[in-house]
Amino acid sequence: MKVLWCWQCKTYMPMLDEEEWARVHPVTGYTRREGSSTEPYAQMLEHYKEITGFHETNINAVFHHRISLYGPPCAACGKALRTPESTKCFECGQTR
Numbered sequence: 001m002k003v004l005w006c007w008q009c010k011t012y013m014p015m016l017d018e019e020e021w022a023r024v025h026p027v028t029g030y031t032r033r034e035g036s037s038t039e040p041y042a043q044m045l046e047h048y049k050e051i052t053g054f055h056e057t058n059i060n061a062v063f064h065h066r067i068s069l070y071g072p073p074c075a076a077c078g079k080a081l082r083t084p085e086s087t088k089c090f091e092c093g094q095t096r
């Protein structure tokens, strides 16, 4: 877990590395039944809280709080770039 700037939330948020993400969001292991689609999400939020200590209630936030989705920290302001391919920091305008 690493706290990174999230441009979508406009704040610093705890982000998951790939190993943690696999625990929160296992690709296998869910047997999705009709009418129980919210159940895995509740579990994901639970695991996210166990790992980060942050009580997140918005499942969409958990989905994008994944370190691998973000780029390296900006050389000027230190905020994570939006994607690994980003060449420009949207927060301060610095190009790398």
Ligand SMILES: [Zn+2]
Pocket (backbone or CB within 6 Å): 006, 007, 008, 009, 010, 013, 061, 064, 065
């Ligand atoms: Zn976010």
Ligand SMILES: [Zn+2]
Pocket (backbone or CB within 6 Å): 074, 075, 076, 077, 078, 079, 089, 090, 091, 092, 093, 094
């Ligand atoms: Zn910057």
